[in-house]
Amino acid sequence: MNININNNFDNVSENYLFSEINKRIKKYKEEHKDADIIRLGIGDVTLPLGQKVVDALIEASKEMGNKDTFRGYPPEYGYDFTKIAVKNYYETNKVNLDLESIFISDGAKSDLGNIVDIFGDNPIYIPNPVYPVYLDSNLMSGRKINYIEGYEANNFLPMPNDIKDNNCIIYLCSPNNPTGATYTYNELDKWVKFALESNSLIIYDSAYEAFIKDNLHPHSIYEIEGAKECAIEICSFSKQAGFTGLRSGWTIVPLELESKNHSINKLWKRRQATKFNGVSYPVQRAAEAALSKDGIKECMDNIDYYMENAKMLSNLFDEKGIYYTGGKSSPYIWFKCPNGMNSWEFFDYLLENVNVVGTPGAGFGTFGEGYFRITSFNTHEKTKEAIDRLRKVL
Ligand code: MLT
Numbered sequence: 001m002n003i004n005i006n007n008n009f010d011n012v013s014e015n016y017l018f019s020e021i022n023k024r025i026k027k028y029k030e031e032h033k034d035a036d037i038i039r040l041g042i043g044d045v046t047l048p049l050g051q052k053v054v055d056a057l058i059e060a061s062k063e064m065g066n067k068d069t070f071r072g073y074p075p076e077y078g079y080d081f082t083k084i085a086v087k088n089y090y091e092t093n094k095v096n097l098d099l100e101s102i103f104i105s106d107g108a109k110s111d112l113g114n115i116v117d118i119f120g121d122n123p124i125y126i127p128n129p130v131y132p133v134y135l136d137s138n139l140m141s142g143r144k145i146n147y148i149e150g151y152e153a154n155n156f157l158p159m160p161n162d163i164k165d166n167n168c169i170i171y172l173c174s175p176n177n178p179t180g181a182t183y184t185y186n187e188l189d190k191w192v193k194f195a196l197e198s199n200s201l202i203i204y205d206s207a208y209e210a211f212i213k214d215n216l217h218p219h220s221i222y223e224i225e226g227a228k229e230c231a232i233e234i235c236s237f238s239k240q241a242g243f244t245g246l247r248s249g250w251t252i253v254p255l256e257l258e259s260k261n262h263s264i265n266k267l268w269k270r271r272q273a274t275k276f277n278g279v280s281y282p283v284q285r286a287a288e289a290a291l292s293k294d295g296i297k298e299c300m301d302n303i304d305y306y307m308e309n310a311k312m313l314s315n316l317f318d319e320k321g322i323y324y325t326g327g328k329s330s331p332y333i334w335f336k337c338p339n340g341m342n343s344w345e346f347f348d349y350l351l352e353n354v355n356v357v358g359t360p361g362a363g364f365g366t367f368g369e370g371y372f373r374i375t376s377f378n379t380h381e382k383t384k385e386a387i388d389r390l391r392k393v394l
Contacts, residue, residue, distance in 0.1 A: 008142045017132050017363035018042045021347075028351055038386045040374040041357040043177070043331060045242045047305060049286070050298030053241060056289035060282035074278035077269065078104025078250070082284040085291040086250050095222040101254045101265060103272060104279050104287070108207045108236035108249040113137040114275070115203060115232065115251075118267040122201075123165040127158055129178055129361060129368030131205065134171040149367050156181040156325050156334070160194035168198060172221075173205040175212065178364045178373040179334040180326015182217045188224050195230035201257070201264075202231040207249075210240035210303055212329040228254040232264070239331065239377075241290035241299045248279050248287045306331050309376035309383040316387050320394050331376045334361070338394055346372050354389035 015023065021041050029035060049057075063069035077083075083102040090097050105111045112133045121143070126134050128147040138145055148163070148170070150156035156179035163170075172191060175182040183191070195202050202221065209219040221227045233252040237243035257264035279287075289295045314327040317335055324335035337346040343360030350356045358375075361368030376383065 006140065008140050011139045012136050016136070017359070020363070021357065021359065024347070024351070025357060035355050037351070037355045037357060038378065038382050038389070039357045040376075040378060040383075040386055041359050043239065043375045043377055044244050045239065045302075045306075045377050046379055047242060047302045049242050049246070050290070050295060050302070052289040052292060052295040052298055053286045056285040057246075057282050060285035064281060071281045074281055074284065076273045076276055076278045078102065078279065079281070079284050082250075082279075082288050085288040089291045089296075090220060090222070093219045093223055095220050097222070097252060098255050101252050103251045103253065103268065104284060105234075105249045105251055105276075106247045106279050107238060107243075108205060108234045108251075109133055111234050111249065111251045112203070112205060114271070115234075115268075116141045116143070117271050117275075118264065119169060119201075123168040125163060125165075125168050125170040127171065127173065127176070128366060129156075129364035129371070130171065130173055131177045132364060134203075134205075135365070147365070147367075150176075150179060150181070151367060152323060157183060157187060159187065160191055163194070163198070166198045166200065168200040169203065170195065170200055171203045171205070173207075174217070175208040175326075175330040175332075177205075177208065177330075178332055178359065178361065178368065180328070180330030180332040181334075182212065182329040184216050185218055185224065188218055188221060192221070192224045192227050192230060196226050200230065201259075202227075204231050204233045205235075206233055207236040208239055208330055208332075209235065210299065211307065211331055213307070214329070217329055222252070222254075228256045230257075232257070237287055237290055240303070241287075241295070242302060243283075243287070243290070246283055246286060248283050305380070306376045309378065309380060312380075312383060312387055313374060313376055316390060316394070320391075322394060327376070332373050333376070334371055334373050337361075337370055337372050340370075343369055343372055350390075350393070354393055356386050356389055 082104045083099050086102050087097050116137050124138050124143050125146050125148050148158035150158050204221040221231045236249035253265045253268045255265050310327040313333050317324040327333040343362040347360045359373040361371030
């Protein structure tokens, strides 16, 4: 073949972070067939779906098997019943959303990766460390990236102080993946003010908002005054309702967002109508159920379970006096690798010595080098066992 390929792919790492981790685990398992590996790596849930969600899936599947209630293509932007469920969910945080601003997706990752389609060349600002999708998708589109740096002195919560550009696209993730660090109302207010003053757009990833249990940290950027004029918010049912295998999320593109006489909402509609055929009816009924009163209660029970794991893991780092963030409004614990090891060295060290898998901080950006992320998504039993193993090597 002699076709030109997208050379921007030369600028991304050969493997996506979690594919690289799986590759290494597979190789280790081939060489150590009896290894009892405990996975605290990718943030994948282990508890089953709540009963309300399961009931909704069954009921909707039955409807699909009946000629009177069968449905074909779903609306590209989501059924009204799912959008209304999202709208009502936001109202619990006193955020009033226009139904037209809500887009039901097959998960936050897709929309976070696809949103680049609707923008031209702008200064891009991405936290470092952060979820790798923002960086990779912008690199694949040939964008030049600037970093907003997270480190211990700013508690891994970069602020806009050093940004000199105007008209930027800024990615923020709070509670942050991977550090678990979470912006307060006051800090997020500074970001919104900065975006409004500099004519910039914030792409706000709130996939872990359901883990916030206090009144100090906003669940949505739209709790901040002015955010509808400068922010898109992308969220997920994955961690909140255990949909990692079911796939659904939502994106809010406010009608107020306009640039150079273009409605951003209309651009996203146009993009989705061309490249996306919507989320299946049973999954949208399941999503609706997850956001019902009883559904939320079931989801919160699961989140409380994971947060008990987070507490047990945090206690270990407190006991050892090791620096960490997260574990409070987040299922992730982010800590400094011991003995000056780099992140991948520590990954191999843990895998080989105690058969525990985590995620190397360097996979989330250069400022993650020397740090490591573990999740609280495993069972209590496996988490306790992992803690006993980690205690021996930390
Ligand atoms: C993670 O472990 O960072 C997440 O599970 C990845 C994702 O949500 O795609």
